[in-house]
Amino acid sequence: ETGVTQSPTHLIKTRGQQVTLRCSSQSGHNTVSWYQQALGQGPQFIFQYYREEENGRGNFPPRFSGLQFPNYSSELNVNALELDDSALYLCASSLNMWEQGPLHFGNGTRLTVT
């Protein structure tokens, strides 16, 4: 069973640039969630994708957008990067959006905006 994988592991960008982070969900999981974790804080929910559609969004501006593909992998796109976007971005998958079981997390992408 393949777990959740994220790429890249680390990334450095300049303020104003755009970034794309990628996530492959665990085998058999059709729901993907994205979280932002700033240093010293808990993960903050960005949004969730189920069968290629956004289903639930946290308190993040529209410059945070995403996609889910037919194979359930997902991308997180952030436009017009700001210094405060520096964080660990975590992707998590679950069997489906209706279950209340645990999320399975990838190892994250650490984004630094300078």
Added chain:
Amino acid sequence: AQKITQTQPGMFVQEKEAVTLDCTYDTSDPSYGLFWYKQPSSGEMIFLIYQGSYDQQNATEGRYSLNFQKARKSANLVISASQLGDSAMYFCAMRDNNNDMRFGAGTRLTVKP
């Protein structure tokens, strides 16, 4: 709205002793799940234990147990026989009918030799 509160920013415990990490939650949904995750300095989120709102008994997983007090809306994690490798951040989380999972601010546990 969901809310998870962890009031202990940091905790210390002696190796081989037990420690309790506190968590309270707030939801109006009758059906929900409560979770604890461990996050070492490497950043990965490791699932430890799950408690369903309708479960009659407290969940246990090896050295981890969840002290679930539904009326008080608390879901404390108990780690027995602490080990040096238990030093990490611990997050309490909840998933209700909104389906997304929300996390508390975390507790940094340090196990002393």
